[in-house]
Every structure is written in structure tokens, then in C-alpha cells.
Amino acid sequence: MTVLSVRNLSIDIPTGDGFVHAARDVSFDVGAEELFGIAGESGSGKSVLSKAIMGLLPGALISGEILFEGRNLLDLPARAMQQLRGNRIAMISQDPLSSLHPFYTIGAQIVEAIRTHRKVSEAEALKEVIDILGRVGIHDAEKRVHDYPHQFSGGMRQRVMIAMAIVLRPALLIADEPTTALDVTVQAQIISLLNQMRREFGTAIIMVTHDLDLLSSIADHTMVMYAGNRMEFGPGEAVLTAPAHPYTLGLLRSSPSQEKRGALPSIPGQPPSLLLEQKACAFAPRCPAAMAICRQERPPLRTFADGTQSLCWLEDKASNTAAALAPVPAEPAALVAQRDIVVSAKDVRLTYGGRSLFGRRINLEVLKGVSLELPRGTTLGIVGESGCGKSTLARIIAGLLPPTSGEVTIEGESVVDIDRARWIEMRKRVQMVFQDPFGSLNPRRRVGSIIGDPFRIQNIAHGIERKNKVRELMEIVGLNPEHYNRFPAEFSGGQRQRIGIARALALKPSIIIFDEPVSALDVSIQAQILNLIGKLQREMGLSYLFISHDLAVVRHVSSEIMVMKSGQVVERGETETLYHNPQHPYTRELLAAADPHYRKTGGGLADALGQGATP
Template structure:
């Protein structure tokens, strides 16, 4: 097949105050017309930087190599020609649609601007085309929603708007940078279906960047795995996922909860990616590789196999990924049996919550019903999962159970105490017993305060300890959650995403709570970091006898960590059962819809019989 994009020896170096960041190192790949090409790897591996260099979004970087798109080298084009290509010939879908859309302009105006920039058409013609495209990407009542602002759309709808903007000029190439991260499984399935429809109907080529390997294994024809700015492995998706050649690819696959029997420990990649200011000599993955050899200190060769797989590695035989755990092997650790004899930590009885949203048709206040008669019990020592689409009321219910938002009606009982009867002093005591860990570990930490102050706040607020004693307790907490106590005086920005989430967990543990509510704690983390956090949660639960309410849209994670699962839809719990029964025998139609949208099992096909045909480069061993 004909290539639409051919990248050869692309090197990206970005000057900073601390030195040169070696963001990409001689990366080569080609993308065939009409295909879906996947790029995978941990955060900081160079995935996004690579595509930004291709798009000309790095004006201050030193970029070498060639990027051939439709017979033109993009790296040699002037700004005017690049602007003409962007949007018209190459579309871009960014990860965060809210920050990518201007809050002051309507979504219709922003999409129409794409048309006016590249074509001479009337406002009426542009509006008609935008409305038609909005309808195609699934925006209902597009004629009226044309004049709505970004904040009036849900996350999934905003992502659809971004896709409409990328497709409005029918470009032959679309680059999608984490387009489904943090989206619900049903919305994710709709987005993927939409991109696939565009490929079939228009012949659109898609480059998808993601850390969701299970999703990529089900949709991509070819996959490139990156690490520390290097292309570690490239090959057909089926063989790459069933029999990876590079140990790093195997490590990523091993970090997925879907590969393990629910309730067991996950095997993450040890350590963390290196600084790109000074990448390791030889194989960049060597410091974290469990199969590293002495020869790995030298630059590895590129090993090419007869099935099209190529890997930058000294290892001569491919590394097989582990078999996935069958659902029948599930063994619940929690409250599925004998629940009536267990201590009830939280009990919600017929809980309703409504908000007044302003005047209705005749000026009277209009009620928005968020929770509609919730009945739920959380038992001591269990992990109860709460799943459902955005806007179904999961996070709102969590805040009601934690006492942060009062229910409009119904009862919430925490360890035998009804929340609506607590006095001020009772509330201070209650705060010690129930804590929350939020989805965004950076947004929930004050960037201007040191970690010592952030983790030590509970001790200060509840007047438990001060001075040297507080410092000692904070450092003990840091060590307990896997942070270096010597980093006591660092700021949140000096930590990785996984480390910041550990800071949030340490803060939640400070007062020795009985219950922790996790609100999407791993949704935006790489699979390797996600595995570390999930293992940490299990260790802490076993050591401290904690009870968890775990909110997530990632059903493979929920299945792995939860004893029971409650499925929410439109403010109601439509199904509640053991994790085993929810996955094996879902009863409610909505639950079955969620299950169908989330089943992206990484292929376990028989390993291919491949043969090494050549070994290119590398230092002499």
C-alpha cells in the first residue's frame, strides 16, 4: 500500500533552562493510506512531541530528519505553507477538549473559523456545513447547539466537537492525541466508531496516540512503541500484542489489570522513565529492564523480523506476554458472602438530591434531579466499585456519602451515625474517619505549597502534632506510599503523575481513616503507574483494614480491584452484585451495554512463528 506519511530519522531537541531535552532520537516510521497507526508508551516517552514536530508546533526546537507528507518534506516548509496544510490536509484532535476550545466563543463559530481560514465561503454556507458535521459526529439538535459554548457540553460531547473541527475540511490525515483518555467506555466506543466510519467512508488515515493498550490492540493495524524518545518496537498490532519482541512492550502489557486474575497483584515496570536531559547510554530501557545484560550498556542493534516486526534490542528471542486470566478464575476477597453479619460502614437509604437551576417556563424555580432514590451499603474491609457514564451522579453520590453535600432527602449513616444529626464537634471527628482521593492529582494539590505542608495539613488542622513530630509523621507517610522522604520540601510540579497521586493518598491516610473514597484515581495514569497505584491501594487495605469506595469508568480496573460493583445510570443504581456476576452475568440492559463497550481484551492469539532476517547497527558486542 501507498504511504501517506513517511518519517525518517526524526530527532527533536528542545532547549530549556536546565539543558537540552532529547525528546526524540532518530525515530522512523511510515503510515499507509487509510490505516489506523497506533503510537503507545508511557508519559514522557516522546509520543506527543513527535506529532507536534510533524505539525510544526515546536518553533524553538532543533528538529532534524525528514517528514514526507504527500511528496512534501514538512520540516522544510515555511510557516505560511504549514498553516495551509494544517486543518486542510492534516487534522489534529487534542487530548483535553476543554482547554483546546476557546471558552469565549461558541463551538459553531470556532469550527466555522476553520472553513473561513482555508476557503472563501459565506457565513451561511459555513454554518450549514458545520451543522451537518456536528450532526454526523453525534451532536443532537446541532442547529441550536451551534450557538452553545464549550462549558455547556459534557466531556464526550466536547471531544465530538473537536473531532468535527478536525474533519470539517475532510483532511486525508488525522492525528488523534489521546482522544479517549478519561472518557466513559460508552463514549469512548462512540468516538472510536466515528473515526472508523470516517476511515471507511472518506479513506481518512488516523494516527492515534494512547496509553490504553487494550483499546489499541482492537483497532490498530500497526503499532509503534516509544520510550525515552526512542522507537523501541514497531510491527503489526496482532503479533506485537501476542508476542512482543522488546521487554519494554512486555512490561507495558504486563501492567494491564486485564492480564491478571482479579484480586491478585499486578506486575508493574519497576522504576521510572529517565530524564531526557541526560538519557542513559546504550539501551535507554536498561535501568528498568528485568532482562538486562552486560551488552545492554552498548547501543543496541535494530532487529528486523520476517513478519514486519522491528525492535531496538540486544535480546535475540521475542518476549511472550502472559496469558490473560479467564473470568472463571475470579475469586472475590470481599463481601459477597455473609454480608448481613458484617459491619456496615456507610448506609444510604432512599437518598435524593436536587438542585434549583433557575426559572422555568413561568419563572418558577426548576429542579434538576441528580440522585433519585439511592440505596447502598458499604461493608467493612470491602472495595465497592461505582461505575457509570459521566453525569450519572457517581461523584455527586460520593460527596453526599462523605458529607460534603447534604442530601435533599433520605438518610446517610456512617458507622452508626446519621450525618444530618451531627454537631460541629461530631463533624470534626467524622472527617478523620472518611477521606477522599481525587481524579486529578495535580489539580487537587496546591502548586504553591511544598509536599510537607500538603501532607501535614491534616495534622495541623486537627491540632494533632507540630514541628519535628509533624515532619517525622509526614516522612513516615511518604515512605509508606513509596515516596522518597528526602523529597519532603519539593513542590507538586517536581513529581510525576503517579507520585502526585501517591501524595494525595498519603494526605488521605494521615488521620488513620476507616473509609477512603477514590474518585477516578487512575484514569489519567499510564498503565505501569496505574499498576503501582493499584498495588499500593491493596497493600494499604490489607495492612490497615481500610474500606474503599472506588469510582471509575475503566471497567477492567474495577473488575480487578472490587469485590462488588454498583452500576449507576441517570441518578439511580440499576444493578448491584459481585464483580464476578456483573461481568459474567449482567442483568440490566445498561450494564450489558457498558460491558460490551469495555471489552477490549488484549489478543491472546498463538504466538507467531517469526524469523530474524537482519540486524542493523549497534555497537560491536
């Protein structure tokens, strides 16, 4: 049974610069119990479609039809749409913390959602809340229902959002990046939960995500969007394993999930401005297989034997872009002196003092004797679930947090208990690049000032000399030096991350610590940043500590991987050896959770585990 039918939907959003053509002639159907995936780069129209279905685009010019359970949502009055929203159509937002009110308990917030749409007492609603929290895996729901959002981990907050979305048994659930920035094990739990809910309640799910590998293993059907156009559509596995459109293939080849080393073949260029109406193929300026007709006329919709549809002039699916997108040859690895250790940590421990309980002081041991060595010019990947101590260890190495005990040396010099003047000097050698490129940049300062801060703080360069150094850094990381006076908001996500990298390079450090630097980026932008990181390492002999929950990314960039659990190192080894032959049960669990194909086929790692397809 079809729950949602979108027909020839076009969306134009008025702005001060003109109309943004956010969607053009988009059509698709979603059936009961179906998981429908929408993929594409930022600005492709994914979230705009979701908002249009939810009726959250006031002032937009929308044509076409959005038929939900037989009714056209575009014709409904605002009051009727309010009754549907949250009741029959629900949404899970990407950031659960900002979507939950910090002043109210989670129970009060879900009770409010229930009582808004149904006439039940507060006690009855609370009973339903406790039941649904238990269903989504919140243990001790009777007690946790009275807790506040900040008392939950990221995965638990996402479960709360799912509970709020499904408590009224909606017919349609829109999940906007529900697993972005979650650990692989938590991600697997969330996906399992969504699958359980749609089969139990018959709910149709639209999942918006940039994780193509995940989507290929769970989506019944997938739609790939670009510049507001539906470029490809079809069965999820067919679209994301044997794509018909060059754009889909470009996205897949940008992903580090495949077994490939060297530079990732990222899609060149940038998406077009949506202020300009596209008369021909929107992807033609970036397509390596573009023909003359692609730049002159809008392409036809082609249907292939496996059920996929492609908006493209290319007729042959099997060879559409194979020659044009030839594999990128692996670049030679940097020659490094393996015995030259730039970072050494020995038996590092960190204990936080807790509150007194029954006259005894309770201490929380965060790091429990962690040791590591980082050879010059290499990358050590650090993986593990949230709370395992990865970022805490990074802050200790960066000098932002003193350890309780243990020894940390940088290029042979101890960083523990040194005086302030010596530490300021040593800080030049260690820099960090953070997960959120926008949150780590001051929005009120110009990019030139931001990148020039290390020179100012260390009193190294002034005036024209500093300006020239900043422009040189911008050129090194692939930014236009002419954009020196722009603000961070005027750059894309990938460009903002380049700004953060330029700032980290300013003082010519020996070590750069990357803390989840690409987790929130589209795969095409992610590929550009990973290529840049590798290029800088080869050219400048940099040493990296690379922290990420994405094991595919860590595998691509790291020569060695260290696995942490509960403040301890449980396994460390050469990347490919550890990936193909993990020794510790926790490492096997992480890898099984990270690769949905292992879970789906029961092969590879699942065979090694001897437990089918379940992590």
C-alpha cells in the same frame, strides 16, 4: 498510498539544563485510511513527535525527514506550514474543554477554522458546520451550533473537536489521547466515529494513547516508544498481543485488563533522564531480562515472522522475557468481618431546584433512592456514565453535600443533620482521593505542608511531631521523605497521586473514596498506584468506595460492583459474577463497550447479548 513517511527523525530541545534528546532515529509510515497507534509512558516522545509533524516545536533541533504527501515538512517555510496545519493536517487534543474558547459558540469557532483556509461566506461556512456536527453525532445541530462549550458534555465536546478537525477533510489526523477520561460507551462512540471518518474521507489517523487494550483492537500498525526510541513496531494486534520487546510486555502486564488478581507486575524504576544521551539500550536499567551487552551497546533492529520489529538484543520472541517476568502471586485477601458495615446509605435522594417555566418550578432529580452498604476492609466499585450520580453520591457520603432525603450512616452514626462540631470530628473517618493529582494539590505549597494540612486543621500535631508524621506517611506510600520540601511540580504524575493518598491517610480514616484516581496515568504508573491501594487496604483494614469509568480497573480492585444509571442503582453484585453474568441490559452495554475484544470477535459478552460485535 503513503500519506506520511518519517525517516530517521531525531529531536533535540534546548533547555536551561542542556538539550533534551526527545526522539532518536525514529522511522515509520502511515497510509491513507490507516489508523496508526503510538504507545508508551509519559516522556517517551509520543507528543513530541506529534508536535514535530504539526510544526509546533520552535527552536528545536530536528534532523531527518517528515515527508507529507511527498514534501518534507522540515523544509517548508512557516507560512506554508500554516496553510497545511488545520487544512491538510489536523489535530484532536486530549482536553476538549481547554482547547475550545469559552467566550465563543462552537459554531463560530468551526466557522473561523473553515474561513481561515477557504474563501467562503459566513453563511456557507455555517451550513457546512451544521452538516459536520450532524455527522459527528450532535443532535439538533441547527440549534446546538449556537451553544457554548460549557453547554456540552465531555463526550459531546470531543465530538466538536473532531468536527473542527475533519471539517476541511484533512489527509492526516493526529488524535492525542482522544478518549482519555471518557465513559466507556462514549469512548466506543468516538472510536466508531473515527473509523467512519477515515473510511469515508480516506483520512490517515495517528492515535496517541496509553490504552493498550483499546489500541490492540483498532490499530492497523502500532509503534511503542521509550525514552525517545522506537522500541517496537508492527501490526497492531501482533505487537499488543504477542510483543517482542520486554518493554512492551511490561506495559501489557501492568494493565489490569487481564483476568488476574493480586499485585500487578509494574515496571520497576523510572524512565531515564533525556538530558543524557543513551549509548546503549535505554530500557536496560529497568529490564528484568537485561544482559551485559544491553548496558554496553545500542541494540540492533530485529524483524520477526509476524512483521514486528524490535530494538533489542534478545533474539527469541517467544521466550524473550517469559521467565524473567513470571506471574506475581496473588496476595492473600484481608480477613474482614463481613457483617461490620462501615458505610450505609438508605434511599438517598437529591433534588436540585430549577428555574420556573410557565409559572411552574422545574426540579432536577439527581439521585433517586440510592442504597448501599460497605463492609469493613472491602472495596465497593461504582460505575456508570457521566451524569449518573456517582460523584454526587460520593460527595454526600463524604459530607460535602447534604441529601434531600434519606439516611447515611458512617460506623453506625448518622451524618445527616448533625451539628458542625460533631461533623468535623466525623470527617476524620472519611477522606477522598481525586482524579487529577496535580489539580488537587496547591502548586505554591510544599509537599510537607500539603500532607500535614489534616494535622493542622484538626489541631493534632505541631512542629517536629507533625514533620515526623508527614515523613512517615511519605515513606508508607513510597515517597522519599527527603523530598519533604519539594513542590508538586517537581514530582511525576504517579508520585503526585501518592501525595494525595498520603494526605488522605493522615488522620487514619475508616473509609477512603477514590474518584477516578488512575484514569489519567500511564499503565505502568497505574499499576503501582493500584498495588499501593491494595497493600494499604490489607495492612490497615481500610474500606474503599472506588469510582471509575474504567471497568477493568474496577474489576481488579473491587470485591463488589454497583452499576448506576440516571441516578439509580440498576445492578449490584459480586465482581466476577457481575462481570461474567450481567443481568441488566445497561450493565451488558457498559461491559461490551469496555472490552474491545468482545466487539471485535463477537465472542464472550457479545454472544450473551446475541448481537455480534456492536455494543
